[in-house]
Structure formats: C-alpha cells, structure tokens
Amino acid sequence: MTTFTRDTHIFRDEDMLRDDYQPESITARESELDTYKTALQPVINGAQPRNIFLYGKTGVGKTAVSRYLLKQLQEDSVKYDDVSLSVFWLNCTNLSSSYQVAVNLVNTLRLADDQISTTGYPQQRVFDLLYEELNSIGGTVLIILDEIDHIGNDDEILYEIPRARSNGYLTETKPGVIGISNDFSFRDNLSPKVKDTLCEEEIHFSPYNAPELEAILDRRAEGALYDDATESGVLALCAAIAAQDTGSARQALDLLYQAGEVARAAAHDRITQNDVHEARNKLERSQIEHGMRELTRHGHLSLVAVLQLALESKEPFRVRDIYPQYRTIAERSDIDPLVRRRMHDHLADLAMLGILDRHSRNEGRSGGQYYEYQFSVDLEIVVNVVSDFEGLTLPRRVAKLIHSVE
Numbered sequence: 001m002t003t004f005t006r007d008t009h010i011f012r013d014e015d016m017l018r019d020d021y022q023p024e025s026i027t028a029r030e031s032e033l034d035t036y037k038t039a040l041q042p043v044i045n046g047a048q049p050r051n052i053f054l055y056g057k058t059g060v061g062k063t064a065v066s067r068y069l070l071k072q073l074q075e076d077s078v079k080y081d082d083v084s085l086s087v088f089w090l091n092c093t094n095l096s097s098s099y100q101v102a103v104n105l106v107n108t109l110r111l112a113d114d115q116i117s118t119t120g121y122p123q124q125r126v127f128d129l130l131y132e133e134l135n136s137i138g139g140t141v142l143i144i145l146d147e148i149d150h151i152g153n154d155d156e157i158l159y160e161i162p163r164a165r166s167n168g169y170l171t172e173t174k175p176g177v178i179g180i181s182n183d184f185s186f187r188d189n190l191s192p193k194v195k196d197t198l199c200e201e202e203i204h205f206s207p208y209n210a211p212e213l214e215a216i217l218d219r220r221a222e223g224a225l226y227d228d229a230t231e232s233g234v235l236a237l238c239a240a241i242a243a244q245d246t247g248s249a250r251q252a253l254d255l256l257y258q259a260g261e262v263a264r265a266a267a268h269d270r271i272t273q274n275d276v277h278e279a280r281n282k283l284e285r286s287q288i289e290h291g292m293r294e295l296t297r298h299g300h301l302s303l304v305a306v307l308q309l310a311l312e313s314k315e316p317f318r319v320r321d322i323y324p325q326y327r328t329i330a331e332r333s334d335i336d337p338l339v340r341r342r343m344h345d346h347l348a349d350l351a352m353l354g355i356l357d358r359h360s361r362n363e364g365r366s367g368g369q370y371y372e373y374q375f376s377v378d379l380e381i382v383v384n385v386v387s388d389f390e391g392l393t394l395p396r397r398v399a400k401l402i403h404s405v406e
C-alpha cells in the first residue's frame with residue numbers, strides 16, 4: 001500500500017517558493033521602488049493619481065513590486081480621512097480589445113450576482129456602465145491592468161479611463177491606471193494619444209544580475225528552507241544559472257524549488273549542487289516538451305517528419321528530405337499540406353524553440369545556400385510528446401517505437 005509521511009528536513013514552508021507567493025519585502029529594487037513611490041504620492045495627497053506604465057521581461061518583479069507598494073499605499077491611506085482609496089486588479093490575458101477589458105472591469109467592480117454579459121452591448125454603452133460603477137465608488141480608484149499588451153492595437157480604453165474625469169464622465173471619482181507589460185513592442189506601438197496618457201510615468205524593470213538574484217533567493221530561503229538545507233554554493237549556483245539565461249527571479253526560484261524536490265526524492269539530507277544541475281535539466285526538458293505540445297498542427301506534422309527521418313537514417317537533413325515525409329504524413333492524416341516554403345517556416349520555429357539545430361551550408365561555388373536540421377534534444381523526449389498527438393496518422397516506424405515504449 002502507498003503511504004504518505006511528512007518529510008520536513010528540507011522545506012520549512014515550500015509554498016514560499018511558489019510563483020503566487022507574495023513576499024513581505026522586496027529585495028534589490030530600490031530605485032524602481034523609489035520612482036514608483038513618487039508616482040503614487042499624489043494619491044496620499046488627495047490629488048488626481050498619475051498613470052503609470054511598468055515594463056520589463058517576465059519574472060523581474062513588476063507584479064510583486066506593485067502588490068507590495070499598493071498594499072502599503074492602502075494601509076497608509078487609511079490614516080488620512082480625506083483619502084478614500086480603492087484598488088482593482090485585472091489580468092488582461094485573453095482580453096484582446098478595449099471592449100473586452102471594459103466588460104471585465106465592469107464585472108470586477110460589480111457584485112457576483114450583478115454581472116453583465118460579455119457580448120451584445122455597443123462599446124459606448126459598456127463605457128457608460130463602467131463610468132457609472134466608477135462614480136458610485138468615489139474617492140481615488142486605481143486600476144491595475146496586468147499583461148496589458150494582450151489588448152493589442154485596440155487600446156482606446158487606455159485613453160478613456162485616465163481622461164474620464166477631465167472629459168466630464170466622472171464627477172465623484174479620481175481614476176488612475178497602472179499598466180504592466182512584458183512586451184517591449186507594445187509600448188512603442190501605442191497610439192500617440194494613449195502613450196501620452198498612460199505612460200505619464202514609465203518604470204523599466206531590467207533583468208536581475210547574479211548577486212541580485214542570490215539576495216532574493218537568500219531572503220526567500222530563510223523562510224522556505226531549513227537553515228542547513230543547502231550545501232554551500234547552491235543559492236549562488238541557482239542565481240548564476242538564472243542570471244545567465246533570463247535574469248528572472250521566477251526562474252531562479254523555480255530552480256531552487258525543483259532542486260529541493262530532486263533532493264527530497266533522492267532522500268538527500270540537503271540540496272547539493274548536483275541536485276541543482278539535475279533540476280535545471282528537468283526544467284529545460286519540461287519547457288521543451290511544453291513548446292512541442294503547444295505547436296500548431298503543421299508544427300506537429302513537421303516534427304513527426306523529422307522524427308521519422310531521424311529513426312531511418314543519420315542526421316542532419318535538408319528541407320528537400322523533410323518535405324516529402326511531411327507531405328506524406330499530412331495526406332495520410334487527411335490534412336492539406338502546406339507548400340514547401342511555409343513548411344520551412346515551421347522548421348525554423350522548431351529551431352527557435354531549441355528543439356532542432358539549424359546550420360546554414362554553402363554548396364560549393366555553383367550551388368546556393370541551404371539549411372540542415374537535426375534534433376538538439378533526446379529523441380526519447382520527442383517520442384514521448386509525439387505519442388500524445390491526436391488525429392495524426394503516424395508513420396509505421398514512429399508508431400512502432402511509441403508502441404514499444406508504452
């Protein structure tokens with residue numbers, strides 16, 4: 001019988017290493033905190049809030065710093081009788097227009113039993129409903145729009161809310177918008193009037209360097225791990241790996257967590273540097289698997305075509321070898337094949353995701369330039385992912401291999 005017993009010698013509180021954990025203090029972001037605090041100061045002064053735009057790559061603390069400061073601002077605002085502050089968060093993932101953001105905001109501001117339908121209203125009607133809700137709240141209302149880049153070019157609302165008071169739609173409420181994005185091109189592509197309004201105050205979060213990441217890990221490990229749970233150099237190694245790759249605190253924390261899990265599974269007394277290396281391989285593997293699963297149908301077909309060739313003969317392969325395989329698999333699966341050039345784009349995507357290696361070659365003096373492809377990951381990983389593809393008629397050799405593994 002399987003039994004569970006508590007293992008406590010590594011993690012004191014493993015939830016503190018999870019992504020949704022909100023740290024009580026922020027490490028290594030002094031200048032961003034200063035600028036952000038200054039931008040929020042008008043709220044405490046009872047003045048119209050400034051609009052703020054935060055941008056920087058993923059995992060560099062934009063959300064954590066915002067949550068930390070806004071919580072502090074809410075606590076401090078209570079001390080002033082003439083300040084009434086309300087803060088609302090909306091994650092804009094999957095919201096690709098001003099209309100959708102407006103509807104979701106109305107529903108965020110309303111009670112659960114008073115929600116509006118997400119379709120069927122004219123845009124101006126939804127904006128009017130939003131102004132009604134905002135007016136009924138009164139005081140200062142800060143709206144934080146996380147992952148704001150999903151709204152794309154349909155960005156009217158980012159102008160409408162900040163300007164609603166000066167345009168006469170709001171009399172009781174002073175609105176402020178804080179937009180958060182990890183897409184650098186989004187800011188550059190904003191329409192000029194939106195840019196002027198939303199980016200009144202811009203704060204850029206740069207990637208962390210290794211000492212900064214080590215300081216973040218150190219602070220987090222104090223609560224998450226027991227005092228002697230890591231071999232010396234483990235935190236520095238996690239920090240160095242993440243700094244070299246992305247500069248993301250999320251990546252560094254994930255690595256430490258996963259290394260703890262590796263140590264726990266192997267019944268080690270403490271996390272070793274080898275555990276960190278193993279954790280890194282595991283994380284990379286799962287990232288690559290995820291990348292393969294998320295490909296489009298034709299990406300999957302291209303992947304299977306290269307896999308079939310790799311099982312039959314020695315890599316690398318040219319597009320002229322891969323394309324006929326791709327066509328055959330597509331036709332047998334009742335899918336219209338793409339033309340060769342378009343399929344080549346999918347091979348380029350596979351190379352970009354780190355699944356294939358791609359080398360450019362020159363064919364002597366007379367010939368042109370061409371590309372060669374080969375897998376840069378273990379075939380075992382590819383076979384494992386391909387075995388979950390549905391609706392494809394797999395070539396015999398691939399199907400047989402999958403069958404033998406299962």
Ligand SMILES: Nc1ncnc2c1ncn2[C@@H]1O[C@H](COP(=O)(O)OP(=O)(O)OP(=O)(O)O)[C@@H](O)[C@H]1O
Binds near residue numbers: 022057061064253
């Ligand atoms: N300066 C910091 N001090 C303490 N913890 C931090 C710091 N920066 C980031 N973290 C932690 O790293 C993780 C990722 O941070 P966060 O979610 O704030 O990144 P982000 O920049 O908002 O990323 P994304 O753009 O993907 O939403 C969180 O667990 C957060 O608590």
